[in-house]
Amino acid sequence: MLAVLTLLAVAAVAGFCLIGLAGNWEYALGLRARKIATMIVVGTAVACSSVLFQTVTGNRVLTPGVMGFDQLFVLIQTLIVFLFGALALSSADPRLLFAGQVAAMVLFAGALYRRLFGHGGRDLYVLVLAGVVFGTLFGSLSSLASRLINPNDFVVLQDSLFASFNQVDPDLLALSALLVAAAAAWTARLAPRLDVVALGRDHALNLGVHHARVVNRVLVVVAVLVSVSTALVGPVTFLGLLVASLARQLTGTFRHGTVLPAAALLAVTVLVGGQLVLERMFTMDTALSVIINFVGGVYFIALLIRESRR
Amino acid sequence: MIEIKDVTKRYGETVVLDGVSLTIAPGGVTSVIGANGAGKSTLLSVVSRLVPADGGTVTVDGMDVATTPGDRLARRLAVLRQDNHLSVRLTVRELVAFGRFPHSGGRLTAADRDLVEEAIDYFELGDLADRHLDQLSGGQRQRAHVAMVLCQDTDYVLLDEPLNNLDMRHSVQMMRRLRRMADDYGKTVVMVVHDVNFASCHSDTIVAMKDGSVVAQGTTAEMMTPEVLNAVYDLDIDVHEIGGHRIGVYFS
Numbered sequence: 268m269l270a271v272l273t274l275l276a277v278a279a280v281a282g283f284c285l286i287g288l289a290g291n292w293e294y295a296l297g298l299r300a301r302k303i304a305t306m307i308v309v310g311t312a313v314a315c316s317s318v319l320f321q322t323v324t325g326n327r328v329l330t331p332g333v334m335g336f337d338q339l340f341v342l343i344q345t346l347i348v349f350l351f352g353a354l355a356l357s358s359a360d361p362r363l364l365f366a367g368q369v370a371a372m373v374l375f376a377g378a379l380y381r382r383l384f385g386h387g388g389r390d391l392y393v394l395v396l397a398g399v400v401f402g403t404l405f406g407s408l409s410s411l412a413s414r415l416i417n418p419n420d421f422v423v424l425q426d427s428l429f430a431s432f433n434q435v436d437p438d439l440l441a442l443s444a445l446l447v448a449a450a451a452a453w454t455a456r457l458a459p460r461l462d463v464v465a466l467g468r469d470h471a472l473n474l475g476v477h478h479a480r481v482v483n484r485v486l487v488v489v490a491v492l493v494s495v496s497t498a499l500v501g502p503v504t505f506l507g508l509l510v511a512s513l514a515r516q517l518t519g520t521f522r523h524g525t526v527l528p529a530a531a532l533l534a535v536t537v538l539v540g541g542q543l544v545l546e547r548m549f550t551m552d553t554a555l556s557v558i559i560n561f562v563g564g565v566y567f568i569a570l571l572i573r574e575s576r577r
Numbered sequence: 578m579i580e581i582k583d584v585t586k587r588y589g590e591t592v593v594l595d596g597v598s599l600t601i602a603p604g605g606v607t608s609v610i611g612a613n614g615a616g617k618s619t620l621l622s623v624v625s626r627l628v629p630a631d632g633g634t635v636t637v638d639g640m641d642v643a644t645t646p647g648d649r650l651a652r653r654l655a656v657l658r659q660d661n662h663l664s665v666r667l668t669v670r671e672l673v674a675f676g677r678f679p680h681s682g683g684r685l686t687a688a689d690r691d692l693v694e695e696a697i698d699y700f701e702l703g704d705l706a707d708r709h710l711d712q713l714s715g716g717q718r719q720r721a722h723v724a725m726v727l728c729q730d731t732d733y734v735l736l737d738e739p740l741n742n743l744d745m746r747h748s749v750q751m752m753r754r755l756r757r758m759a760d761d762y763g764k765t766v767v768m769v770v771h772d773v774n775f776a777s778c779h780s781d782t783i784v785a786m787k788d789g790s791v792v793a794q795g796t797t798a799e800m801m802t803p804e805v806l807n808a809v810y811d812l813d814i815d816v817h818e819i820g821g822h823r824i825g826v827y828f829s
Contacts, residue, residue, distance in 0.1 A: 325664045459683025463675065465665045469627050469658050474729070475651025475679040521665040
């Protein structure tokens with residue numbers, strides 16, 4: 268199954284690079300290659316963060332996106348402009364700024380979600396509700412703060428928040444690729460222990476896995492991955508849910524060694540393929556995230572209904 | 578040997594374990610009995626480090642469960658709680674194979690696979706081995722979980738109500754198998770049992786708990802008397818000897 272998914276992803280990438288290629292090849296391919304690189308980094312980050320989040324929360328319906336993680340990142344970004352001005356955002360070293368944002372994100376997300384999931388808070392509806400409330404709260408706070416700042420600052424902020432696949436800072440992309448690669452390597456090493464953690468706290472402890480330590484570390488990695496994907500292309504809330512769920516169904520296994528790469532390949536296929544269809548076939552350069560969130564949202568509701576019937 | 582010294586556990590204002598001290602000798606089957614809310618399950622959870630104690634210490638063969646690394650303890654002591662809902666979809670064989678994790682770290686050797694098959698056969702799960710757990714009845718699932726614990730191959734096996742969800746035939750078989758685990762493999766089996774008669778027929782030692790304390794401990798013969806059982810359960814229980822076993826009668 269992994270081979271089929273790899274083939275699909277490669278086909279999507281090849282199609283995106285080659286279909287409708289005209290004019291100066293070198294220029295066009297360079298442009299497209301950067302877009303592809305962005306989508307691979309974002310796809311991997313979203314897929315891994317979602318699968319990891321579902322494992323440590325013992326929940327197959329929630330993802331960092333649904334729980335408002337990416338909205339939290341937007342809020343942090345907005346608050347930086349609000350507190351320090353746009354100059355800080357545009358003049359600071361983007362890598363340093365990014366590191367600071369990720370640190371704040373890890374701190375807040377860690378504190379917040381550990382509290383939420385720490386003490387057997389297992390009621391699905393309470394968690395979904397909390398996610399929706401947090402997402403909305405973070406979103407509202409961001410829009411409040413962005414209304415209070417001056418219009419020039421707002422433009423700078425807008426620019427940094429809605430960076431689409433077309434205009435990504437190469438430096439930031441390289442740093443992100445590095446972070447995602449490091450996270451993926453770390454996750455691969457941890458895969459057998461993650462399989463055990465997926466059984467739940469009691470089983471994990473019984474089998475000698477330090478449950479709390481693994482969960483804490485995973486939440487940190489999830490925060491980093493969400494920061495990466497959100498910083499690059501903004502929130503794509505339902506993509507993670509879609510690919511994590513599909514990867515589990517298609518591979519028919521619970522093993523992270525298989526599910527994680529499958530989810531990443533699916534995410535790349537969906538992003539690249541979707542962008543290809545949007546750009547070449549409908550020749551409209553609208554946001555892919557709109558379509559992903561529509562399809563993913565419908566899928567989310569279906570999943571919720573199915574889970575509640577159990 | 579499991580040594581429990583002055584163990585206290587509170588949930589908010591409620592004292593669940595009130596300075597429990599208890600020694601469980603190695604080998605044999607020990608049953609923990611008592612009314613609902615007496616603290617049996619909590620005691621088992623504290624001993625197996627699933628729940629941290631608020632005070633006191635628990636040692637297993639001299640290892641303090643609060644400080645010993647989890648993977649080291651996992652090769653000496655296995656525990657199964659009552660509620661074993663899994664959010665992942667596993668086959669019976671996959672679940673049982675997890676029992677080898679403390680020994681092999683997720684990479685099964687040929688010897689591990691043999692032990693997995695042995696545990697599956699031991700609990701008559703051969704026909705169900707490739708079925709997913711969510712397709713099984715509660716009793717079959719329960720057997721699969723106990724098979725996993727057996728597969729973990731530890732000196733100490735702690736079980737919280739292993740008879741949960743089992744019908745009469747499977748209850749008796751389960752108790753016989755646990756008995757044999759102690760007799761044939763030399764394991765120390767400690768379990769929480771609700772039915773005093775199962776405890777009477779299959780265990781060497783009985784520990785009685787009430788309101789967060791151990792009120793009595795002794796051999797099965799010492800414990801299966803009307804006086805002790807009345808004190809533990811606040812219920813008139815007649816004890817008769819039937820077929821060499823002491824049976825408590827309390828149904829009418």
